[in-house]
Amino acid sequence: QVQLVESGGGLVQAGGSLRLSCAASGRAFSRYTLGWFRQSPGKEREFVAAIRSSGDITNYADSVKGRFTISRDNTKNTVYLQMNSLKPEDTAVYYCAAASSFSGVVRDTRVDYWGQGTQVTVSS
Numbered sequence: 001q002v003q004l005v006e007s008g009g010g011l012v013q014a015g016g017s018l019r020l021s022c023a024a025s026g027r028a029f030s031r032y033t034l035g036w037f038r039q040s041p042g043k044e045r046e047f048v049a050a051i052r053s054s055g056d057i058t059n060y061a062d063s064v065k066g067r068f069t070i071s072r073d074n075t076k077n078t079v080y081l082q083m084n085s086l087k088p089e090d091t092a093v094y095y096c097a098a099a100s101s102f103s104g105v106v107r108d109t110r111v112d113y114w115g116q117g118t119q120v121t122v123s124s
Contacts, residue, residue, distance in 0.1 A: 002026035002113045004096045008117045009118030012086055015117075016122070020081040022096030022115055029098075034072055034079040035105040038092035038120075048094070049081060050105040059106045064090075093117040 008020040020036070035050035049070040050059045058070055069082040079096060096115035097105060104110025 001030065004098060004113055004115035006094065006096050006115045006118040009094060009120045011121045011123065014086060014122055014124050016086050017082070017084045018085065018086065018120060020094055020096075020118060021086070022079045022081075024077045024079070029077040030074040032098040032100060033102040033105050034070075035097045035099070035111070036070060036079075036081045037095045037097055037108065038090075039095070039117075040092040043092075045095075045108065047106060047108050048090075049100060051079065053103050057102065059102075079115065082120065083120070086108055086120075088122045088124045089121050091120060091122050093119050 003025045006022045010060050031053050033052050034050040037045050038048050039045045051070045051072050067085045073080045095117045096112045098113040099105045099111045101110050
């Protein structure tokens with residue numbers, strides 16, 4: 001069992017930056033692929049980024065490539081999402097996810113654990 005708790009969301013102006021954190025409790029954190037998803041009102045959940053258990057492979061949605069960076073610190077059981085050059089269309093609730101399958105996270109087909117979400121609002 002893994003519990004995920006996000007933090008770091010908030011209100012920021014367009015062009016600004018935020019860093020989201022997701023702290024995990026439970027065993028075998030370092031074995032899981034970790035990812036970030038987001039969902040805006042009236043829209044489907046969208047994959048944002050994923051990082052493999054070893055941290056050597058990452059994957060990003062086209063909409064955030066070059067602006068967002070996912071990283072993890074297995075000694076702190078934490079995954080981060082650094083978000084730069086934020087746009088109003090990045091406004092959403094951001095969710096942390098954990099899974100044993102990297103492709104399962106990227107394709108949003110097999111996520112084992114979810115966080116409760118943190119709101120990110122980007123004003124124009």
